[in-house]
Amino acid sequence: MPTEDKKSILVIDDDITIRKLISHHLNLNNYKVLLASNTDEGFDQLFNNKIDLVLCDVTMDKMDGFTFCQIVRENKNFRSIPFVFVTAKNTLEDKSRALEVGGDDFITKPFNIDELILKVKALIRRSEIYRVYGTRKNLADSFSSKQEKIVLIDDDVALTKLLQFNLNKSGFDCRIAHNANDGYKLVESFLPDLIIADIIMPGIDGFGFREMLLENPDLSSIPFIFLSNKATEKDVLDGYQKDITDYILKNEGPKVFVAKVSAILKSLSKERRKIVEELHQAADTLRTSVVPVDFPDFNNFKISYWHEPFSGIPGGDFIDYFHLDENHLAIIVGDVMGKKWGAWYFAFAYAGYIRSAIRSVVQDGGFFSPGKIISKVNNQVYQDSKISEVFSTLSVLVLDNKEMLLNYSGAGDLPIFHKKFKDNSVTKIESKGLLLGFNKDSSFEDVSFNLDNGDVIFIITDGIIEALNPNGMQLGTNGFMKMIQTINNTRLSISEIKNQVTSFTSGRFEDDISLVAIEAHK
Known part of the structure; x- marks a missing residue:
């Protein structure tokens, strides 16, 4: 190598x-x-x-x-x-x-x-x-309503200041540079919504600058406009071959310049909104495939959940449950690792594998082992070339309502949390399994323990512990444990936790939010 x-x-x-x-x-x-x-x-x-x-x-x-x-x-x-x-x-x-x-x-x-x-x-x-x-946060940010950022590069100092003044006056955030190298550094740090560059500049000209951007996959897709005193047919054709968005002539005046920039950004914004609307429609149509409408009634347990996709854009979290027999219920929580909205579609594949693995375990009869379920899923995922490079966390819990027993195993997941009713203590229970699909021969061990009346088990994905307050501080594992510990048992509910997490973040979330609460009440 x-x-x-x-x-x-x-x-x-x-x-x-x-x-x-x-x-x-x-x-x-x-x-x-x-x-x-x-x-x-x-x-x-x-x-x-x-x-x-x-x-x-x-x-x-x-x-x-x-x-x-x-x-x-x-x-x-x-x-x-x-x-x-x-x-x-x-x-x-x-x-x-x-x-x-x-x-x-x-x-x-x-x-x-x-x-x-x-x-x-x-x-x-x-x-x-x-x-x-990529991250769905970046996707959502690019679609959200915000002040649009522009980088303008031209060696004419007076002109750039004039155009910058008019753009900022019209509500844009415009930054300027006077040569290609400084412009490239500015684009890297500022990450604008639009780049405008003169064609004729000393040293590296506009075409050379455009080629610099095209070589960087993080910058190549930013809309790009050439600014010129006069654009010949050859300039226009050369520019469009370099995947530019448009040309603007300098002699058209500041007002026309701002109007054209506004029209171009408005058109781009419409296309982005269209994509979001299509994503939302898909999410509304198919969300029930990865998150249940409601959890079933299961004797001696009350089960509830909170699931909120990030900014309404489909994500990789999935929740499911399966009746194994009248005394056993399996609860599944997973998070597909790939924060682009496409990760959401892989959740369907994982849900299918899990259902197949559970049917196999049920047919084998005997003890219902979460670790055995995960091992079967892991083996299938590892051998499937279509998703072998996409990994997922997985938490599998099997409830026994006759013995009031919980069996748990996990693959690369966060800990589950056990709040005991009798002394209000909160215990963190961790699995040692690797991510699904990473290693064909990974082993997944079961952890078993009894639940007393009033005890509550919490299963979460990383959207909860990575939630940020306005000062940029994460809630974290300890913060979540303190949160559920300080809530009085009589008020401990999904809605109360939702209220507290929402209050902590001031209503802004950085990822999908998924939380399942299981309360024993025999």
Whole structure:
């Protein structure tokens, strides 16, 4: 594999032996390894290299790993880099702290090198999925009503200031640059809705600037207009071959210029709204396929849920239930990893696999094992080439209303939460299974425990714990646990949790919201 194609992993540890050990095995697995003995060197590596994953110790001189991770996550350029703590610390408080500051995983020293490599592969592939599919947040932002942003590039300083003044006066947010290189940097940082560039500029001309943008997949699709004193037929044809949106002549005057820009953006906005309307229609038509209308009555249990697609745009969360027999009910919660709206359609495939796996388990008879269900689904997903590169989390719970028993297993999912009625305590129960479809031979273990009268089980997807308040602070796992603990048992309900989460975020959500509550009341 060429060096430039290798994934880069930053290893930060003050123990040279650990650095060398990890580096050796990562190199054997075709990764490019960058080393740092402290957080200062870690920052240098982050700012000067493209990093695909960070492996970081916690206890170090000057700054500990938790603080380092928290600072890294405050930089928007590094928020999506997978971050794994490799440390001798192994208490529940340490693991909770790791998640609170933005860590993705936690490996305890002394570690199994195969486990470390497996987690590295899983996290890097997961981050690739996010990049390939994009985020539905970006999709929604591009469709929402907001002040539209424009970048204008022209070497004529007086003209650019005049046009900028008129555009800003008309309600746009216009930024200017006077050459192609500065314009490119501005486009990268500002991410405008429209780019306007002069054709004739010193150094790199407008056509060269357009080619620079076309080489960057993140910038190539931004609508582009050429600005010119006069456009010859050749200029026009050359421009349209470079996939531009339109031409505007400089001599038409500022008012006509602003009117044309407004018309172009309005036309683009209509096309975007049309796409959203079609998505909403599809969601309204098919949403019941991935989320039940209501949960069934099941003796000795009250089951309810809250599901809210992000900005009404179909997402990857799915919820389902299955009567196994009169005493057993299976509840399924999953999240397809791929935040573009297309991820929603993969949810149908997963729902179908799950139904097929459950039928197989039921036909086998005997004990209903969530782990066995997930194993069957995982095997089918892994062998299906159409969705083998799309991963999903999955939580499977089987309720026994005769023994008041809950059996649980998960694949790459968030913990489930058990609130006990007798002492108001909240316990986090975690699975150890890998994401569905990542490894054909993954094992999924069952966890079983009894439920007393009044106990409540909560199943959530990441839209809840990643919910942000107006100050940009995440609710987090601990925040959710405190929230359900402080709600009086007599008021503990889906509607009360919904009210509190909505209040925390001021009504703005960053992802799908899915929560299932299971209350025992024998």
